[in-house]
Amino acid sequence: MPNIFIILLLSMFCVSHAHAQTYGVGSKVYTENVILGHLAAQSLEAAGFPAQHNEQLGGTRILWNALLGGSIDVYPEYTGTLLEEILPAAGINSREELVSVLAAQGVGITDNIGFNNTYALGMRRSQAQELGVVSISDLQAHPTLRYGFSNEFMERPDGWIGVSAEYGLAPDYVTGLEHALAYRGIASEDIDIIDLYSTDPEIAYYDLVALVDDREFFPDYDAVYVYRDDIPTEAVAALQRLAGTIDEARMMALNSQVQLDLRDDAQVASEFLRDTFAIEVTLANDTMWTRLWRNTIEHLQLVIISLGFAIVVAIPLGVLAAKFTRLEGLVLGGASILQTIPSLALLVLMIPLFGIGALPAIVAMFLYSLLPIVRNTHAGIKQIPAPMMESARALGLPNSLILRRIELPMAIPSILAGVKTSAVMNVGVATLGALIGAGGYGQPILTGIRLDNLSLILEGAIPAAVLALLVQWLFDALEKRLT
Amino acid sequence: MCSRLTLVDNPRQMEIQFARGFAVKTMIEIKDVSKTYGRLKVLDHVSLSVEQGRTLSMIGPSGCGKSTLLRIVMGLLSQDEGSVSINGEAITAQNRLSLRRRMGYVIQSGGLFPHLTAFENLTLLSQYIGWTAEQEEARIAVLCELTGIDRALLARRPGKLSGGQAQRISLMRALMLDPQVLLMDEPLGAIDPLVRYELQNDLRNIFSKLNKTVLLVTHDLGEAAFLGDRIALMQGGQVIQDGTARQLIDSPATPFVEQFVTAQRSPLQDV
Numbered sequence: 001m002p003n004i005f006i007i008l009l010l011s012m013f014c015v016s017h018a019h020a021q022t023y024g025v026g027s028k029v030y031t032e033n034v035i036l037g038h039l040a041a042q043s044l045e046a047a048g049f050p051a052q053h054n055e056q057l058g059g060t061r062i063l064w065n066a067l068l069g070g071s072i073d074v075y076p077e078y079t080g081t082l083l084e085e086i087l088p089a090a091g092i093n094s095r096e097e098l099v100s101v102l103a104a105q106g107v108g109i110t111d112n113i114g115f116n117n118t119y120a121l122g123m124r125r126s127q128a129q130e131l132g133v134v135s136i137s138d139l140q141a142h143p144t145l146r147y148g149f150s151n152e153f154m155e156r157p158d159g160w161i162g163v164s165a166e167y168g169l170a171p172d173y174v175t176g177l178e179h180a181l182a183y184r185g186i187a188s189e190d191i192d193i194i195d196l197y198s199t200d201p202e203i204a205y206y207d208l209v210a211l212v213d214d215r216e217f218f219p220d221y222d223a224v225y226v227y228r229d230d231i232p233t234e235a236v237a238a239l240q241r242l243a244g245t246i247d248e249a250r251m252m253a254l255n256s257q258v259q260l261d262l263r264d265d266a267q268v269a270s271e272f273l274r275d276t277f278a279i280e281v282t283l284a285n286d287t288m289w290t291r292l293w294r295n296t297i298e299h300l301q302l303v304i305i306s307l308g309f310a311i312v313v314a315i316p317l318g319v320l321a322a323k324f325t326r327l328e329g330l331v332l333g334g335a336s337i338l339q340t341i342p343s344l345a346l347l348v349l350m351i352p353l354f355g356i357g358a359l360p361a362i363v364a365m366f367l368y369s370l371l372p373i374v375r376n377t378h379a380g381i382k383q384i385p386a387p388m389m390e391s392a393r394a395l396g397l398p399n400s401l402i403l404r405r406i407e408l409p410m411a412i413p414s415i416l417a418g419v420k421t422s423a424v425m426n427v428g429v430a431t432l433g434a435l436i437g438a439g440g441y442g443q444p445i446l447t448g449i450r451l452d453n454l455s456l457i458l459e460g461a462i463p464a465a466v467l468a469l470l471v472q473w474l475f476d477a478l479e480k481r482l483t
Numbered sequence: 484m485c486s487r488l489t490l491v492d493n494p495r496q497m498e499i500q501f502a503r504g505f506a507v508k509t510m511i512e513i514k515d516v517s518k519t520y521g522r523l524k525v526l527d528h529v530s531l532s533v534e535q536g537r538t539l540s541m542i543g544p545s546g547c548g549k550s551t552l553l554r555i556v557m558g559l560l561s562q563d564e565g566s567v568s569i570n571g572e573a574i575t576a577q578n579r580l581s582l583r584r585r586m587g588y589v590i591q592s593g594g595l596f597p598h599l600t601a602f603e604n605l606t607l608l609s610q611y612i613g614w615t616a617e618q619e620e621a622r623i624a625v626l627c628e629l630t631g632i633d634r635a636l637l638a639r640r641p642g643k644l645s646g647g648q649a650q651r652i653s654l655m656r657a658l659m660l661d662p663q664v665l666l667m668d669e670p671l672g673a674i675d676p677l678v679r680y681e682l683q684n685d686l687r688n689i690f691s692k693l694n695k696t697v698l699l700v701t702h703d704l705g706e707a708a709f710l711g712d713r714i715a716l717m718q719g720g721q722v723i724q725d726g727t728a729r730q731l732i733d734s735p736a737t738p739f740v741e742q743f744v745t746a747q748r749s750p751l752q753d754v
Contacts, residue, residue, distance in 0.1 A: 391594030394557050394666075395608050395656070396583035405607060409598045 024072035036076035038269035047238035054437040071355030078221035084158030111243035120210035122196040135212035148191035150179040201256035299440035306365035318377025335371035361438035369422035376418025380411025420475035510696035516565035527720040538697040540711030587657025595641040647678040
């Protein structure tokens with residue numbers, strides 16, 4: 001038993017320190033930010049700083065916390081987001097104030113990359129003309145229009161909360177959804193109003209109009225890099241040289257190549273660096289099979305390590321709950337509460353404690369898989385018939401022997417069923433791990449959703465489903481052998 | 484160690500026969516025992532004793548407290564008042580485990596562990612206290628002969644045994660360490676009538692052969708009379724009458740005893 005523990009600890013250690021020598025670059029879940037992330041990573045590489053790009057992490061909060069926590073060193077951000085979302089309480093009025101407030105947190109900021117990607121509300125050109133809507137104020141007259149916003153926009157003070165208050169909008173129907181899906185929703189006329197980034201190539205592609213912000217509510221969203229100020233000045237210079245190189249038209253063109261022409265985002269970034277700075281970056285040329293192999297290894301690692309720890313911890317907890325009535329409520333209740341936390345929320349909660357990557361995902365999955373094993377161990381022991389326990393005690397067997405030879409063996413089928421539940425569940429939860437940089441089958445799914453690329457989605461979804469079935473089958477076989 | 488394993492040798496048998504005729508030693512002594520569950524008084528100042536080598540049958544309606552009393556003697560429950568001693572030694576928290584090993588316990592459904600083979604069921608405790616494989620085999624050979632169990636059956640799990648076989652093996656398990664005392668809670672309660680009849684005969688032979696002190700709980704008056712030297716009839720947590728079957732039938736202490744004794748159906752009563 002102690003050996004298993006040491007192996008698990010070691011594997012955990014390996015996971016968390018695999019990239020200790022490289023610089024971490026993060027990016028948000030949408031294409032533009034991913035391209036900017038590639039640009040930063042490749043520019044760092046070219047300047048002699050090995051960089052690891054954690055693509056499409058969940059959202060602003062995840063990246064900002066990862067930066068402060070040191071799990072990444074740099075990521076692309078927008079000034080408006082810094083002012084309104086990250087540092088709203090600081091009351092910043094000028095660039096100088098922003099720089100000094102960031103510096104106080106150990107964060108540096110580059111000059112503007114060269115474009116302003118502001119928020120806008122958009123609708124189909126045809127519908128806008130039909131209704132005579134030109135500006136956001138005009139929407140007041142049409143409360144029956146259906147609104148669909150990215151989840152982050154819904155929650156942000158500089159997003160829907162602020163806009164609706166500023167313009168007095170109270171539509172009948174507002175829903176939150178993935179930004180990439182919003183375009184499909186508006187194209188299929190399921191929704192009428194969405195939030196836009198002004199550099200989204202889909203605006204032209206789907207023939208949408210950005211409504212005039214006639215009360216000038218949205219602040220500027222100048223793209224910049226924010227970085228930890230403990231990175232070397234040469235590394236800062238490698239980021240700073242990208243400043244002023246990409247204007248709005250250029251960014252929209254880069255976005256369009258990836259989003260609409262379905263070209264590889266790292267490739268698009270490297271071509272930009274070659275054309276602008278004559279920097280040649282060699283890219284690892286992944287085939288589908290190498291990606292699949294890597295994702296499988298990452299996914300299995302997440303599932304096996306988290307499940308291993310859960311088994312080692314949950315079975316003794318289940319035994320304690322079954323043996324001591326006083327602990328019963330505490331243990332079962334505690335595990336149940338953990339289970340009620342939505343898996344995505346639990347993942348995000350882990351970031352302040354463990355940064356980004358496999359470690360926080362493993363901890364979250366570990367906590368998540370405790371309940372089924374604890375509950376089944378408890379139930380397995382409790383359901384042993386009273387006469388059976390009486391016989392064991394009447395024989396004069398000591399309690400430790402009763403537990404080892406009678407109770408645990410008799411509870412095995414129930415415990416095994418609990419482990420199976422946790423294992424199958426973990427295979428599913430692990431696909432969310434990609435949102436906090438844990439990799440696995442979630443990675444192609446995320447990219448596939450972002451690019452509206454079904455084959456990429458399936459590249460993650462099919463193996464995840466197969467793995468879940470395989471795990472189920474494995475445990476069924478084990479169950480048959482043991483009973 | 485070897486002498487411990489020898490079940491019955493003739494000089495000892497003679498000594499016991501001799502003892503039976505003269506001085507008798509009290510093996511189980513129950514003094515003034517009370518037990519309450521919440522507001523329900525399950526045992527109300529019960530006193531009983533069983534002499535060495537004798538069998539006492541406890542009988543009475545469901546809920547009369549007979550099984551509770553048996554569990555208290557086994558040390559599985561503790562009484563609220565009174566005392567229980569085995570061979571002069573009072574049951575305490577300290578000696579409970581060692582006393583249990585000097586008593587054999589057989590319950591209605593046998594209580595054999597379903598995930599272990601019959602052999603593993605038999606040797607669970609002996610293995611723990613450090614018997615060698617030879618010692619176990621020797622003891623099992625004796626017990627197989629005594630209970631009429633084929634050694635080959637012991638490789639099976641309880642699920643693959645008949646009810647009668649399971650009860651015999653359960654008895655073997657109770658006798659494994661050659662205890663002084665046997666406690667049996669409805670040992671034949673779930674056995675079909677033909678096998679039950681046969682087992683009753685076998686049990687009586689075994690009791691007299693081994694000279695064990697036996698406390699038997701049953702709800703069947705015929706069985707109580709057949710196996711027991713004495714019968715204790717219980718009602719509402721009290722011993723109503725303690726005597727031979729003949730005494731219970733001929734001079735019932737209360738109307739209840741008379742009722743209980745006559746409430747036995749003869750197969751021919753309506754013919």
